[in-house]
Amino acid sequence: MRMSRFLMFVAVCAAAGGIFYFVQNGKGESAETVSGKKPIDEAYDLILEKAVHRVGGDELVEGAVRGMADVLNDPYSTYMTEEEAAAHEESLSDERVGIGAEITESRGRFIIVAPVRNSPAEKAGILPYDEIVRVDGERVDGKTMKELLSLIKGAEGTDVTLTVFRPDEDRHLEVAMKRSAIPVKTVDSRMIEKDGYQVGVVSISMFGEETAAEWEKHTKQLISQGADGFIIDVRGNPGGYLFSVSKIAGSLLREGTVFAFMQNAEGVKEPVRSEPPEDEEYGKAMRRMNTVLLQDKGSASASEVLSGALQDNGRAFIIGTVSFGKGTVQETWPLSNGGEMKLSTHKWLTPSGQWIHGKGVKPDLESEQQSLYGLPVIPVEGSFQPGDYGEDVGYAQRVLAALGYDVTREDGYYDETTLKAVERFRDNEDLDPGGAMDDSFFRALRAKVVEYKADDKNDDQLQLAVGYMKHVLKSGN
Template sequence: MRKRWLFLCMIILVGIGVLGYWKYQKTDKAVQADQDVFQSVEEAYDLIRKQSVHETSEKQLIEGAINGMAGSLKDPYSTYYTKEEAKLHREQLSDERVGIGAEITESQGRFIIISPMKDSPAEKAGLKSYDEIVQVDKERTDGKSLTELLALIRGKEGTVVKITVYRPSEERHVELNITRAAITQKSVSSKVLVSEGKNIGYISIAMFGEKTAEEWYKNTDELVKQNITALIIDVRSNPGGYLKSVAQIIGSLTKPKTTFAYMEDAVGNQEPLQLGKRDLAFEYDEQLQKLPTVLLQDEGSASASEVLSGALKELSRATIIGDKSFGKGTVQGTWPLSNGGELKLSTHKWLTPKREWIHGKGIKPTIEVEQDALYHINLPPITGNFKEGDFAESIQYVQQVLKAQGYSINRVDGYFDRTTAEAVKEYSKKHNLNNNKIMDEEFLFALRQEVVKYREKLENDLQLQMAISYLSHKISN
């Protein structure tokens, strides 16, 4: 047992990279100290396996040990992924994943379909908005997390997954056989906005994935062909991604060999990051590098998004409009482990071109613009049935949305009082809903969809409107 446990511990240490730093010759005293540590780990392992009333496996204990070591760093960005979680994490940054093509939300332990994607396997099989997933193949969804549910739904391309849903509109359960397919994920989208007779290019980057630079090139190339006179880059709610992708985007907007950031290692050595023409995967139009540019950011713009924002701001290449960014100034490396899992560790700090570390501080916009209340409120849930006298977080979301829309609401603490009931009744009457002072699922779904549609209207986006106004003024002078 001791040899096996010591061997497993050594694997864990190799995965973390600790052995890479042991470049000095250990003394006998140091070796003895290490053995004492491993002995206490072995003792704890044996006690848990033999004495605990809770059944555990060797796999659970090993993964718990790795989780504990990662957690001891007190770094939210250093984490351990199980084999299944590692696969999902890689898929998030991939341009393609195998699945059914549906937007799913978790609400109070229930998994609700927001909408199937157009022409997706889910749509073709008959999955509908508001369906509740209750079983995948032969496995119930009760007590599962959204991550666990997605792991059940995904699988090999061309295979069939049987999904059982409860359909409230028909008050019955429906079984659907859905053939999994490769679902292409686009991280970049664009369009032309017209202001005062001038074409302004708008390009949104949802994340920095494997093919984001390629998508950026295709979209900006098309925008330039449409004679745009200015450019808006939107990285709001972009959580980051691959540094290489954001580096190539910066390279398309700045001169070759421009230092766009610095990497600082654990001992303080700083390395300038530059991108030359030979490093770019594409030939960029020189016009793109001369266009007046605005970058939109908010508190959800993090990591690689902030590398882009910090570079364009400090190199005087773009005006930053919106809110202060999130403030993530570390870079992570990921190592595979022998059990199929992965360990992600913060290995470097990144600094702006002026060598500023923005961690915990964020990047301040050049022009600060706050959105109205409906842009900051969490979307209401779409499950539940609430009446006067109830208290719940879901009610609080509804109260916030109704108050932002101008309804008379005295409190937004989640307590369903008389004024909330009257506002619900007024909203229901206005939207031809059948409920009377009751927040049922029909009411919650209608309210959520209204908020989504509100946010999709360009005229309600105050930050975007400021960007358009700023650029219109700039190109007219």
């Protein structure tokens, strides 16, 4: 199957990413009637004429199209409006225009998690925990995240002003900046030395437009630095473009190796084969490398294509947990109204013919992560006392328990054991005495999580992978 026929990219789903190939079709011409089905036309006319809740005809058509996709009861088949389709495609672009800041929503407030390095937000002085209050003078309370982002986004080079509340200084600030293109990096790497062996760790956050080029750049650099083997980390990777997976697999597999099958609704299977890198010497060096792949339940779709390809071809040892289990491929068609219809049209199978949908790729060596390492780093604020209840209290309880404090509840109710744990934590971190979960407490708690997750020694799965790699290299396999 020719690779040019496929584009696989991340689905905007709560559960996991998706796989797609995009078909370029011409826009259809409008028909004289709404549809060729009489009941649909009758319902369309009745709603426009009789319904007390007034809507436009275009909205009814979009609702009908969305409803047809919903009837399939497939979370990966859906209708996207023109705006949703554009945002979807942008999610895997190699750059995005904006201010460069990670934002989270907490109890109706929009909090800066962190500015991107060298971004307009960082250069303008935006800091973690800044709360966005206004964008260009427009208040954001009551808005959704989507509405906030639409206010912040704009053309490259245009001005935007944020009004933020900075809790550390207890004041509001107006911060002006120019929107710019923010490069999206999907690959990161580093070298770990283990008893005289050099192990290159390559982390892939998703398979975007430039991921394959980033992969080659990072792996070439690691090879030049004397890497003896590679650990590929796709934990939390929700999916991506098939051509990126193909090129990465092609750098590790022999030319023409089947790394997946595509199976249509009639059950016809077509092999997808690897293509070698243009740089032959690089390809030879890559194929000599021992490889371990790290995955978890957040590794989905195109990540599973890679892990299945390397595992079935005996090219990598898989460590971690069972992956997500996304084994369908979506095909996307543009519609005449500017929207897109996305439908699951194929299954993808591993080289051994396994359909992993709903089951996932099983690791060769199971390894669960420590609870604290798996907790997200979120900017929690507020003030809570014993007897209070809330999600932020529950988050603090889970962190305290993972840090070794004696906490009997993690459901968000601030009980006596939580109080004692908070008092001990505040004492250990040289905070003001007492049992208040206040801003200083949450900042110190977040710093502990950040510090813990930044230390590779606390990453049990990575340490197991490094140990396994050392064993393989030492044995000369």
